[in-house]
Amino acid sequence: MKLRTRTTIFAYLFMAPALVMLVLFVFLPIAGSIPLVFYDYSMIGDVEFIGLDNFRRALSDGTFHIAIVNTITFVAVVPVIQLCSIALASLVNQKLKGIVFFRTLFYVPVITSMVAVSIIWSFLFDSHGIINTWLMEWGLTNQPLGFVNSSKTAMICIMFITLWQGLGYYMMLYLAGLQSIPAEIEEAARTDGASALQVFFRIKVPMLKPYIWFCSLNSVISAVAIFDPIFVMTQGGPNNSTMVINYYSYIRAFKDFEFGYSATLGLVQAVITGLLSVVVFVYGKRNGGMTYDNAR
Amino acid sequence: MTTPAETMSVPGVSSPSATRANRRPRRAGRVSMPRRRRPAKVVARRGLSMTLTYIALLAVAIVAAGPFLWMTITAFKSGQNIYDPSIKISQLTVANFVGVWEFLNIPAYLGNTVVITVGSIVIDVVLASLCAYPLACMRFPGRDVIMVLLIAAMIIPAAAGMVINYLTLSTLHLLNTLVGVILPGSLKVFSIVLLRQAYLGVPRDLIEAARIDGASELLIWRKIMMPSIMPAISTVVIFDFIGRWNEFLWPIIVLQDPAKYPLAAALQYLNGSFNYKFGYIAAGTVISIVPVLIIFIIFQKNYINAVAGAVKA
Numbered sequence: 001m002k003l004r005t006r007t008t009i010f011a012y013l014f015m016a017p018a019l020v021m022l023v024l025f026v027f028l029p030i031a032g033s034i035p036l037v038f039y040d041y042s043m044i045g046d047v048e049f050i051g052l053d054n055f056r057r058a059l060s061d062g063t064f065h066i067a068i069v070n071t072i073t074f075v076a077v078v079p080v081i082q083l084c085s086i087a088l089a090s091l092v093n094q095k096l097k098g099i100v101f102f103r104t105l106f107y108v109p110v111i112t113s114m115v116a117v118s119i120i121w122s123f124l125f126d127s128h129g130i131i132n133t134w135l136m137e138w139g140l141t142n143q144p145l146g147f148v149n150s151s152k153t154a155m156i157c158i159m160f161i162t163l164w165q166g167l168g169y170y171m172m173l174y175l176a177g178l179q180s181i182p183a184e185i186e187e188a189a190r191t192d193g194a195s196a197l198q199v200f201f202r203i204k205v206p207m208l209k210p211y212i213w214f215c216s217l218n219s220v221i222s223a224v225a226i227f228d229p230i231f232v233m234t235q236g237g238p239n240n241s242t243m244v245i246n247y248y249s250y251i252r253a254f255k256d257f258e259f260g261y262s263a264t265l266g267l268v269q270a271v272i273t274g275l276l277s278v279v280v281f282v283y284g285k286r287n288g289g290m291t292y293d294n295a296r
Numbered sequence: 297m298t299t300p301a302e303t304m305s306v307p308g309v310s311s312p313s314a315t316r317a318n319r320r321p322r323r324a325g326r327v328s329m330p331r332r333r334r335p336a337k338v339v340a341r342r343g344l345s346m347t348l349t350y351i352a353l354l355a356v357a358i359v360a361a362g363p364f365l366w367m368t369i370t371a372f373k374s375g376q377n378i379y380d381p382s383i384k385i386s387q388l389t390v391a392n393f394v395g396v397w398e399f400l401n402i403p404a405y406l407g408n409t410v411v412i413t414v415g416s417i418v419i420d421v422v423l424a425s426l427c428a429y430p431l432a433c434m435r436f437p438g439r440d441v442i443m444v445l446l447i448a449a450m451i452i453p454a455a456a457g458m459v460i461n462y463l464t465l466s467t468l469h470l471l472n473t474l475v476g477v478i479l480p481g482s483l484k485v486f487s488i489v490l491l492r493q494a495y496l497g498v499p500r501d502l503i504e505a506a507r508i509d510g511a512s513e514l515l516i517w518r519k520i521m522m523p524s525i526m527p528a529i530s531t532v533v534i535f536d537f538i539g540r541w542n543e544f545l546w547p548i549i550v551l552q553d554p555a556k557y558p559l560a561a562a563l564q565y566l567n568g569s570f571n572y573k574f575g576y577i578a579a580g581t582v583i584s585i586v587p588v589l590i591i592f593i594i595f596q597k598n599y600i601n602a603v604a605g606a607v608k609a
Binding site: 019227 | 437457461479480517542545561
C-alpha cells in the first residue's frame with residue numbers, strides 16, 4: 001500500500017507541469033469559449049449577457065452566409081487532393097534509380113511555410129508574372145489573366161495552392177499504404193493475367209481504403225479550417241469571393257475585437273467540421289474503411 | 297502547417313510498415329525465381345514504360361520544385377527586371393540578400409524565430425517526456441482518465457481555444473511578448489502520446505533492475521529512459537521545429553510590435569509593405585526556407601517515418 005501511494009505521488013509529480021500547461025492553455029480555453037457565444041464580449045465596454053442575439057446576428061449576416069458557401073465550396077478540393085496523391089504515390093512506389101530523391105523533392109512544399117508558398121504563388125500568378133508572360137508568349141491569351149485578382153478564379157487559385165502544398169503529405173501516407181500491401185498478392189494476380197490497371201483498381205485501391213478514409217477525414221478537417229493563404233493572398237477578396245468562415249471569425253475577433261460574435265461563428269464552423277467528418281466517417285465505415293486490421 | 301496527423305492519431309513510431317515505407321525497395325527480379333531471359337519485346341516495353349515514368353517524375357518535379365527554383369534565381373537577379381521569366385542569370389548578385397538583411401533587420405527576426413522555436417522545443421521535450429513516463433511505466437489511480445483526456449485534446453483543433461488564450465495572456469500581461477507566443481502552443485499532446493509509445497518499447501527488465509538497485513525514479517528516468525527514447529525525441533524535435541518555424545497566425549495575434557515578429561510573420565509584413573522591392577521579398581523568402589530545408593534533409597528519415605507511421609492508430 002505504501003509503495004502504491006509513493007508511486008502515485010511520483011506519477012503526479014512527473015505529470016504536474018504538463019497537466020498545468022494543458023489545463024491552462026487547452027482545456028480551460030475550449031470550455032471557456034462555449035459560454036462566450038451568449039455574451040457581447042469586446043475588449044472595449046462591458047461584458048453583457050445577450051442570450052441568442054449573436055446567433056440572430058449570424059442569421060442575417062450576408063458576409064457570413066457567403067463565407068459558409070465558400071467554405072463548403074472549398075472542401076471540394078479534398079477529393080481532388082486524394083485522387084492526385086494516390087496517383088502520385090503509385091508513381092513513386094516503383095523500384096527505380098533515384099526514386100528516393102524524387103519522393104523527398106515532392107515533399108519539400110509540405111515543410112515550407114504557407115506564408116512563403118503564398119508569396120511565391122502570388123508572384124507567379126501576378127498579371128506581370130511568369131505564368132501570364134508565358135501564356136501570352138504562347139498565344140493562349142491576349143491579355144493577362146486575373147487569377148487571384150479576379151473574383152471568378154481567386155478561389156480556384158487558393159484551391160490549387162492547397163493542392164500543390166498538400167500533395168506531398170498525402171503522397172507519403174498513401175505510399176506507406178501501398179508498401180504495406182504484400183507483394184505476393186500482386187504477383188499472384190499478375191500470374192493470373194491481370195493487367196497493371198486491373199491490379200491497381202481491383203487490388204490496390206480496395207486495400208488502400210483505410211488510408212483513403214483516414215486521409216479524406218484529415219483533409220476535410222483542415223479544409224474547413226483554411227486560413228493562411230487567404231490571409232496572405234486575398235484577405236477574403238476580391239469581392240468576398242474567398243471569404244471563408246475561419247478567416248471571417250478571425251477578423252471579427254482580432255480586427256474588431258468582437259470575441260462573443262467570433263466565438264459564435266467559430267461554433268458554426270465546428271458544427272460544419274463535425275457534420276462533414278461524420279459523413280466521411282460513416283460513408284467510410286460502410287465501404288470497408290476505417291478499420292485498420294485489413295491495412296496490413 | 298499543422299499536419300492533420302498530429303491531431304488525429306496515435307503514431308506507432310516503430311511500426312513495421314512505417315519503417316518498411318522508407319526502406320530501399322527490394323530489387324526487382326531478385327526475389328525468388330531463377331532469372332529467365334526476357335523476350336526482346338518485353339524488354340522494349342519495359343524500357344518504354346520506364347522512360348514514361350521518368351518523364352512523369354520530372355514533370356511533377358518541375359511543378360513541385362519549379363516555384364522554389366524560380367524564387368531562388370530571382371533572389372540572385374539584379375533589381376531591374378524581376379518579372380523576366382527567363383531563368384538565365386545574366387548578372388549574378390547577392391545585393392538582394394544584403395539589402396533585405398540590413399533593410400529589414402533579418403538577424404533580429406531570425407533571432408525571434410530561433411527563440412520561439414527553441415523555447416517551444418525545450419518546453420515540449422521536457423514536459424512531454426516527463427509526463428509520458430508515468431503514463432507508460434507506472435500504475436496509479438486516474439491514469440486512464442488522463443489518457444482519455446489527452447486523446448480528446450488531440451482531436452479538438454487548437455483554433456477553438458484561441459480567443460480565450462488571447463484573453464488569458466492579456467490577464468497575465470504576456471501580450472506582445474515572445475513568451476506569450478511560446479507558452480500556449482508549445483506543449484503538444486501529440487508529443488506526449490508519441491513519447492509514451494516509445495517508453496512502452498523500453499524493456500521492463502531494465503527498469504526493474506534499476507529499481508532493485510535502489511535507483512530513484514528521477515535517476516531511472518534521466519539515465520535509462522531518456523537515452524532509450526532518443527529516436528522518438530528527435531521526431532518530436534523535427535515536428536516542433538517545422539511547425540513552429542513556419543507558424544504565423546498565433547505570433548501576429550499576440551505580437552503588436554512588428555519588431556518582435558518571427559521570420560514567417562515578417563515575410564508577410566514585407567509582402568504587404570514593400571511590394572516594389574520584389575528582389576528583397578524573394579531573398580527574404582529564400583532565407584526563411586533554408587533552415588527548415590536543412591533540418592528536414594538531415595532528419596528526413598525520422599520525419600517521414602513518423603508521418604507514415606501516424607496512420608497506424
